[in-house]
Amino acid sequence: MGLKFDEICIDARDATALGTWWAEVLGWPHGVDDDGDVRLHPPPGAGPDWIFIAVPDEKVVKNRIHLDFRPDDQQVEVDRLIAMGAKHVDIGQGEQSWVVLADPEGNEFCVLAPDD
Template identity: 70%
Template sequence: MGLRFSDVCIDAHDARTLAAWWSQVLGWPAEDTDDGDVALRAPEGAGPDWLFLAVPDDKVVKNRIHFDLTPDDQHAEVQRLTALGARHVDIGQGDESWVVLADPEGNEFCILAAGE
């Protein structure tokens, strides 16, 4: 049996706006799907595509799954993402080497230090 990890599906109150934000973050192109969702197409070898699905409700609790992103320069990347609209969040992580941010809809993700 063959199995391929093809998509990470992300619920969004405003799928188009959130996909556009993540498109800026990742530098991946966004495209509308036939189903009315928005897909970010991962470059070859960069992992699965991200599929943004419109849902009527807002996010209200901490994510059960999140993304860890490793930049070349953690400080510069945190600055860039907060300038794009990410915000720092405290999920009880304490004093760690990674930085926890949230996207415009409140989805938490981590910016790791280079080499982690």
């Protein structure tokens, strides 16, 4: 018996707004299914679909899992994400080579330094 990593499910207070935000950030197509969930479709080989599911509660604590992204130019990407509505967050990381940001609903993610 084997497992296939099929999708990432993300709870969201406003699934449409957050799913659309991430679709724009990543440049991936997206759609809304019959349940009102927003599904992002990565390019072939770029990983599983992301599904944004509406939930009634707000995010209240630091994520127990987060996403890391490695851009070609870290500062350009951080500036772009901030302009799109991401915010810098301090989760106790101290001085590091990565930048911790949060999406519009407060979900933390990291923008890593480019590979050398």
